[in-house]
Amino acid sequence: MAEQVTAEQVGVVGLGGMGSGMASRLLDQGVRVAVFNRTAAAADALVARGARRAGTPADAAAPDGVVISMVANDAALEAVSDGPDGVLSRLGPNGVHVSMSTISAELARSLAARHQARGSLFVAAPVFGRPDAAAAGRLWILQSGTSAAKARVRPVLEALSQGIADAGEAADAAPIGKIAGNFLIAAAMEAMSEAFALLEKSGVDGRAWHDLMAKSLFACPIYANYGRFILDRAFTPPGFRLVLGAKDVGLALSTGKEKQVPLPFASVLNDRFLAALAQGRGEMDWTSIALNAVADAGLKP
């Protein structure tokens, strides 16, 4: 990439697998990066590569600058946004907070309003993809926010992704789209789990079946990869922890409740995730909801 992504510093708040991957990608692209994480050690490798270590979320944001947040849930985003150390206190006019986590529609609206009250901007830009895609700049991004704000951060989002879709002006549009997307993934997992249970108990070769599906009608990453995880019962280490999947299905239901939209599949999924949590699978990969169908069918786990 001959042209520079941006001359300004970009803050990255939240250095789990996803946040670290994005910060790393920005460093690769020659961007000046400031990083913050609640537990500081997560920043070490990035600092060694030239990132500036910020002492607080506010410190990761420059006045008039761009700061990205990628944290675990609504509460964590509140924690890095509010208070004297929060990014809201620092960004100022024309500064932009790009929220890339999966958050509730309600928090997106609330944060957008709080930013607006201070003259700063808010873009919701949740992503699809795993940490390796983040590090390679191969994420898929769904964004929403005002046109001005989106234009301001376009080069940064392009550096991180292979595709950006625009969900509209409303602060909560992209978050709702992300919630709907994760619901779609979870539904595919459950559908495959039920199908595999039926095949296994019927003595049908599930791998041959899956191979055919995954190279024909369902020739796409979710069915190819997640189907294999389920067939192999490869649930640890987790690619995405079940407890976070449960949170996301919960967001689908709470959004459905707010908007008065019944979601029968999400309801089944919610019951599946609660059972998995109750049975102690919260730290396994979320594909391990497949074990519910396995147990229900009286098959060996």
Place this chain on the structure above:
Amino acid sequence: MAEQVTAEQVGVVGLGGMGSGMASRLLDQGVRVAVFNRTAAAADALVARGARRAGTPADAAAPDGVVISMVANDAALEAVSDGPDGVLSRLGPNGVHVSMSTISAELARSLAARHQARGSLFVAAPVFGRPDAAAAGRLWILQSGTSAAKARVRPVLEALSQGIADAGEAADAAPIGKIAGNFLIAAAMEAMSEAFALLEKSGVDGRAWHDLMAKSLFACPIYANYGRFILDRAFTPPGFRLVLGAKDVGLALSTGKEKQVPLPFASVLNDRFLAALAQGRGEMDWTSIALNAVADAGLKP
């Protein structure tokens, strides 16, 4: 294709869109074809292209020959199999009946036994794909049956398909795999329907969202094509009639009952299809189960 598919006559019983497409493909490949349909006119175009018109299902089968059936449901397959005019009466030793419809596990086992009792062979070879794929020899086939029987019909199935997966020796293995596959499709339709309803009622641009999904995690025919049908509410003319989809979901449930495998998603789907039938959408495309989610959300149909 320099080499000849087969020197022998192949019978095709059942000339709906799928059966006609397959017969046409075989003619294209230089195969001698005998065709039978309950209402004779469906055979006219094929006869004009050189197919032999058979007066009965039995007449479409040659002793020691290969006959394909592609009919609407279990009852129709019974009707063309049994009795003095049925294919069972005629095939004789080494003759093979290739059942390519979506049928119940129970009927597959029963037919295999009846063929065995007469010395003829039975292969279950249900397909994924629409009529245009059939006519182009681009189907996906899942087969099961004895090795000898499968070897016997291999060239014919290859002429019809772009891929063949083997589900095993049991007569009902491929039918159960087909039932599981159609369940997977129906589940994807319902998941998208719920997601679209949530997005629409939240004022989020469903098309932008679908575009992103269909070129990233869900970049595969079912999500790309069926998603568009649902967005466009393009439910007529039907590509696959809802009444047939209801039958297939019913087969998933009855197989689950036989094998003692609970299928919560299939249960939700069954209720959706019953509501759609009760509300008069049996002759629309099966993607029109999306209108249940639309109505539940209080959106305009």
Place this chain on the structure above:
Amino acid sequence: MAEQVTAEQVGVVGLGGMGSGMASRLLDQGVRVAVFNRTAAAADALVARGARRAGTPADAAAPDGVVISMVANDAALEAVSDGPDGVLSRLGPNGVHVSMSTISAELARSLAARHQARGSLFVAAPVFGRPDAAAAGRLWILQSGTSAAKARVRPVLEALSQGIADAGEAADAAPIGKIAGNFLIAAAMEAMSEAFALLEKSGVDGRAWHDLMAKSLFACPIYANYGRFILDRAFTPPGFRLVLGAKDVGLALSTGKEKQVPLPFASVLNDRFLAALAQGRGEMDWTSIALNAVADAGLKP
């Protein structure tokens, strides 16, 4: 009861707990009874009390007489109805077959037609109540059939019951009502099971709660008795075997399918019963579907 119930012989076919109880009650009331059971020993106690032992179902029916059947399922009712030994061969004009088992709507219609073809009558009169209620003449009966047929058997049904409701003329009306009633019971069981699981995991005293419910809004046998079975996990010996409950929920779903009526609760119940069967609880009491909610919640069984 000063007046005689009936001067004629009444046949009772099927001597499980319910059939035996009914035959015993009729003997108590001074009725001449002929009894038949597939395994003859079940008749011994009744024969000792004066019942005539019939060698075949037909033998239990007198020409122009009344014969009651109380058997396990559709297949068993077919077996005692058809063939040279079946009740259909014997009843003749004005003879009445009173079917008191839980059977499918389809079989009720079919049997009524077969009786009509031979000039005999068919009344469907399924019951609510357990064997002790049968023996005490305290059953609740739902009947359907032609007025003439119902009038003919009225005294016998009154001798067996504390209340008779009339569902109409159609042969399948009472069977569908019985199916709906058993669905209502199963739904109450599942609702209590979920409530108890929630209370137990929340550390709330389930017995105090149940006592209050069962003497106020839900002061009726199903909630009082079945709730106690679930609280006590008193699932053996079975009052009503789970495998029969599974059959009845299956009848609700198949009737819903025939009539195009989605039944979401019945769908959940079907999945619960299948899981219970898959996990080996078919011979326990049907209230043991409660163990599904227990396992889902991660509680000790």
Place this chain on the structure above:
Amino acid sequence: MAEQVTAEQVGVVGLGGMGSGMASRLLDQGVRVAVFNRTAAAADALVARGARRAGTPADAAAPDGVVISMVANDAALEAVSDGPDGVLSRLGPNGVHVSMSTISAELARSLAARHQARGSLFVAAPVFGRPDAAAAGRLWILQSGTSAAKARVRPVLEALSQGIADAGEAADAAPIGKIAGNFLIAAAMEAMSEAFALLEKSGVDGRAWHDLMAKSLFACPIYANYGRFILDRAFTPPGFRLVLGAKDVGLALSTGKEKQVPLPFASVLNDRFLAALAQGRGEMDWTSIALNAVADAGLKP
């Protein structure tokens, strides 16, 4: 009642149908009553009968006294509890707040802690029964809280009820029991709705069936009364508004989520209530969720 219930004043905060009924009953029993309602006119009739009109929730509470709250939801209870006008500011040591509304487990715990911090007491005492039962002192009460607090308010609760069950010491025990009870009611409504839809579409006389059920296995108020409302489609004026029922089912689900207890029936109910709200039935009686089953079956509303 010869003996006086209590010599002290009892405050009643919240004068909807239930709160008014309870205040009226206390006046009948010779209790001195102070009443508060957000819209003052609701107090007029009670004031005319001798109640003291309080200007604020705090004013309805006497230091060291007893105050009952009966309000619409968590937010309303927060509003009358907190702040300078709230009951918390006034009760002082040995004063007791008896919360009789249906509230969340979380709020019950939180309020109990806030009272404890100020030295006052908190009893959760949600009720089963309609306004007429409140006015007649015929409610059913489920209580939880410390022994001292429960002993303190016992005479008042006895004056209001025909039965009191004790769910334990935990502040949230009775609220969770109430949530479980309302879930049980809603589940009975849905089960009857599905059964009625099946019967109606099958041409079976639903009234005859209901009469039998409601005088035998289901001879209790919920099945007798609510079944009749559904049969008569008597949904206005509402006895209990659907929007409140939706809140209660939501409480069941949120409690299940907190405690990790899957509740498949509550999930179905949640979807039913959301559809009813989306279709504009929020102000009808909550039994009108029956119209979902009616619509799904293609029956006339």
